Amino acid sequence: MKTETLERLRLKIIKIDAMPTIPVILRPLLRCLDQPAEEVDMNRIVELVSYDKSIAAQCIRMANSALFMRNSPSESVRSAVMSVGMWRVRDLLFSNSLSQVIPADRWVVDPLVFWKHSLGVALVCRKFAEMIDYPDPEKAYLAGLLHDIGVIVNCMVAPVEFRAAVEKATRELIPLDEAEHAVLGFRHSDSGRILAEAWKIPTEIADAIELHHQIGDPDRGGPLVALVHLSDLLCRMRDLGYGYYEPRQVDFPNEPGWLYLMMKFPHMAEIDLARFTFSLDEYAKEVGDLVATVFAS
Amino acid sequence: MPNESTLLKEDAVAAESLGDPAWIRIRDLVYQVSGIYQAENKFYLLVSRASRRMKATGARSPREYLDFLTARPSRDAEMRNLLNEITIGETCLFRSLPQIDALRRVVIPSLAEAKKKMAFTKLRFWSAGCSTGEEPYTLAMILMEETQALLKGWTFEVVATDLNDRSVAKAQEGVYNDYAVRNVPPAYMKKYFTKAGSDYRVVDSVREHITFSRLNMLDDSKMLFMRGLDVIFCCNVLIYFDGKSKTRTIQHFYNALLTNGYFFLGHSESLFGISEKFHLVHFPGATAYWKPGQSLSKAGTP
Numbered sequence: 001m002k003t004e005t006l007e008r009l010r011l012k013i014i015k016i017d018a019m020p021t022i023p024v025i026l027r028p029l030l031r032c033l034d035q036p037a038e039e040v041d042m043n044r045i046v047e048l049v050s051y052d053k054s055i056a057a058q059c060i061r062m063a064n065s066a067l068f069m070r071n072s073p074s075e076s077v078r079s080a081v082m083s084v085g086m087w088r089v090r091d092l093l094f095s096n097s098l099s100q101v102i103p104a105d106r107w108v109v110d111p112l113v114f115w116k117h118s119l120g121v122a123l124v125c126r127k128f129a130e131m132i133d134y135p136d137p138e139k140a141y142l143a144g145l146l147h148d149i150g151v152i153v154n155c156m157v158a159p160v161e162f163r164a165a166v167e168k169a170t171r172e173l174i175p176l177d178e179a180e181h182a183v184l185g186f187r188h189s190d191s192g193r194i195l196a197e198a199w200k201i202p203t204e205i206a207d208a209i210e211l212h213h214q215i216g217d218p219d220r221g222g223p224l225v226a227l228v229h230l231s232d233l234l235c236r237m238r239d240l241g242y243g244y245y246e247p248r249q250v251d252f253p254n255e256p257g258w259l260y261l262m263m264k265f266p267h268m269a270e271i272d273l274a275r276f277t278f279s280l281d282e283y284a285k286e287v288g289d290l291v292a293t294v295f296a297s
Numbered sequence: 298m299p300n301e302s303t304l305l306k307e308d309a310v311a312a313e314s315l316g317d318p319a320w321i322r323i324r325d326l327v328y329q330v331s332g333i334y335q336a337e338n339k340f341y342l343l344v345s346r347a348s349r350r351m352k353a354t355g356a357r358s359p360r361e362y363l364d365f366l367t368a369r370p371s372r373d374a375e376m377r378n379l380l381n382e383i384t385i386g387e388t389c390l391f392r393s394l395p396q397i398d399a400l401r402r403v404v405i406p407s408l409a410e411a412k413k414k415m416a417f418t419k420l421r422f423w424s425a426g427c428s429t430g431e432e433p434y435t436l437a438m439i440l441m442e443e444t445q446a447l448l449k450g451w452t453f454e455v456v457a458t459d460l461n462d463r464s465v466a467k468a469q470e471g472v473y474n475d476y477a478v479r480n481v482p483p484a485y486m487k488k489y490f491t492k493a494g495s496d497y498r499v500v501d502s503v504r505e506h507i508t509f510s511r512l513n514m515l516d517d518s519k520m521l522f523m524r525g526l527d528v529i530f531c532c533n534v535l536i537y538f539d540g541k542s543k544t545r546t547i548q549h550f551y552n553a554l555l556t557n558g559y560f561f562l563g564h565s566e567s568l569f570g571i572s573e574k575f576h577l578v579h580f581p582g583a584t585a586y587w588k589p590g591q592s593l594s595k596a597g598t599p
Contacts, residue, residue, distance in 0.1 A: 237579040247402040250579040251587070273577055274567030275328065277584060281336040 009186050010194050022199045023097035025051055029090070030142075030201065045086055048093060050077050055096050059089060062293050088290065091119055094145055095291075101152060108155045108163045112291055113243040118145055119287045120240030124231040124280065131276070132265040140227050143208040146201065147228045150192025150209065157191070158184060170244045177213045189213050215257050223264055226257035238280040240287065319359035320344050326366060331380055331536030332567045339565070346382040350375070377537060384533040384563070390431045390473065391480040392532075393564045395582030397439060400528070403580050404559050405443055408527050409451070411557050420453040423526045423553070425514060426460070426534030430468025431477060433457035434499050436530065437506045438489050456526070458512035469509050471499035515542055520549040527555055532563035551575065556590035 025048050032044050049056050056077050063080035064073045074080040081089050095115050107114075125144030129137040154162040161184050169179035177187040193210035201209075207221030208228040215229045233250055235241055252258050252273060262268045324343055328334045335343040347362065354375065356362035365375050391397060408420060420440065424433040433455045440453045459465050474496050478486065490497040512519055514534070529550050535543050550560055551574055560575060561583075562568065568575065568586060575586035 234579070237581055239582060241581070245398065245402065245581055247406075248580070249403050249407070249587070251576050252579065253576065272567070274332075274584060275334050277579065278334040278336050278565050278567070281339070 009190060021101065023100050025055075025093065026097045026199070029093055029097070040086065042081070042086060045089055045093075046078050046081050049081060049089060052097075055093060056080075058096060059084065059092060062088070062092065065293050091122075091145070091290065095119070098149070098152065102155055106155050106159065108159055108166055109151060110243060114148070114151060115291045116287050117235060117240055117242065118148055119290065120235045120280075120283055121145070121147055121228065121231045123283050123287065124234055124240075125227050127276075128227055128231055131271055132261060132267045134223060134227065134265065139205070140224060143205045143224050143228050144231055146192075146196070146205060147209055147212050147232060148188060148192065149195055150188030150190065153191040153195045154180070154184070154188050169242070173245060173247055175213070175246065176242055187213060215260070223261060226260050229257040230255065230261075234277065234280060238277060239284045240280070315341060315344055317359045319363050320347070323347055323359065323363055323366065326363070327376075327379065327383070330376055333380070333383065333533075333536055333563065334565050334567065335383075336565070343383065347379060350379050350382055353378075380536050384536070388428050388431045389477045389480055390435050391482070391485075392431065392435070393583070394480070395580070396561060396564070396585075397435070399580035399583040399585065400436075400439060401443070404528065404585070405440075406447060408557065408559075409447060412527075418448075418451045420448070420451065420527045421456065421525055422453070422528045423456040423458070423523065423530070425458055425512075425529055425531040425550070427457040427468055427509070428459055428461075428464050430457065430464075430471055430509070431473070432530055432532065433468070433507050433509075434471060434489075434503060436528075437503045438485055440506070441489075441503065442485075453506060455507045456523075457507050457509045458514075460511065460513050462511055465509050465511050469504075471504055472496050473499075514546050514549070517545070517549070520546070520553075523549065523553040525555060526553050526558060528559045528561070529554060530561045532561070533566065535562070536566065547575075551588060554588045556588055558588045560586040560588070562586070 028044075029048055032040060032048070049059050059077060060074055060080040063083045074083055084092075095118070099111070104111075122141045122144035126137045126141040128134075129140035134140060154165075162180070165179040165183040166176065168174070168183055169176045172179070177189060180187045189210050189212060193206055196206035196209050204221060204224050208224045211221050211225045212228045212232055215225050230252065233252070233255070236246060237250055258268070320340070320343070324335055324340065327343070347359070351359065351362040354362065354365050356365055366372055366379065369375070405420075412418070412420075422433075422436050422440070424436060427433050437453075437455045440448070440455070444451055444453065457465075457468060459468065472493055478490070478497050481490075486497070489500055489503050491500060492498075514520060515538075531550065535546060538546060547568065554560060559578075562585075564583075567584075568577070574588070576589050578585055578587045
């Protein structure tokens, strides 16, 4: 996208009152998670959960659901966090705090499909990162979780046009970003970038948000962009996509992102792509259960 | 063939012991030997089938059964039994919908476009290891539907082969029970089947497109004659081959396919570490191996 067009878009988005504001707990949560997995402080997570009554209630409900309940029901936030596991609580915090930026009636896409895709890409990003020895799998996870954040912006700032784009995509069975480009003149990756900057999300993740559909310039964003791009594609080929059939053939080992990672990470060559693909069906189930539990009314 | 209700009952029994780590090792071993991978959502299936074999062998625990598969002199035979058990009941018409969608919505349109440029209007499919005919009939029905839409004016042929004479004979009959046709869409049922007692018989207009014959895929001299194919299906057959025969057979398939042709395996089967020539390509919910190349003219013709 041209710089001036992007600048105009930025002004347009920032001017609009509907511009999503950052949820209170999101920034401390990002900070808390921007460190190696083993150093994330459980007490801090419990504290963050306790800030928000509806999240705390959700956490307890989840801990007491058939999926997680062990022996006796959890009554405190702490025991709920313990039984659900810190990582799932993090997912819950994220999806919940992001949900708060958009009222339920403003969603243009199905929020369940959206979260399933976002969590799916996050999980696949992390798994992928671990397989190739990418040094920070948790960062990859975060990038995956946030990669489509622009969809939320689009719901808020251009609901009518965005709905037309979604309809065009599902009618013509083309990728969402292409339909957005045709109808809106920008993609969710562009508006996501603007939101990421407004929210002061780390640059590397903002790059992944912006470039995950166009990875022409590998020097921007580096491996993280490629990881998110490939994980997004894989999810769309494995029941964790946009919720409609994309009639296409993807040749992963010849995708630019794959070739780029091959140069940077020798372990890429050892990936058993077929097996990795089959194992994604496990994620599809896990993520489906999680999303169903989080959003059960 | 076990019916669904008995399968469900056995699954429930097996669910209790799902947590045993030996099952994971058995799953990985099955993958290593056969390329069949049961993801977690199908894991109970593997455990249920393997439990059945465990009982039959008298093994007292999954760990001991693992020994039967790895350490005993009869391990190859037992692996074969287990693979039989795992793939049992997998033969029915319209077995894998994601594969069928990939065929209809991606593969056939892309083949048609490429071939039209060369003024070719014929497609040839091969169902290798067709067993009792469910797969070739499914393919023929899909292609017949397409010749009324995208492939108007085209002709097609489905070659169906199997090692087993009796399977081929049964395939030629084209008569199936309720269980085998359970996935067939109602519109296809109406169009392509007639009632035969309590069973269903495939109509002749479908059968006319299929050539059935006996073929041993390990017989190089016969395999050399298979040429000029656009799509090959070979589901749950290669799993029984050792590494060397697998490599050789895949090479035959590669040669048999035209450039831009596709090779489909069973739903959770893969070629990892066997062939570098094919590209593993993804469609929504399905994978296939693709013979790359831009030009059809270089491909071998029969």
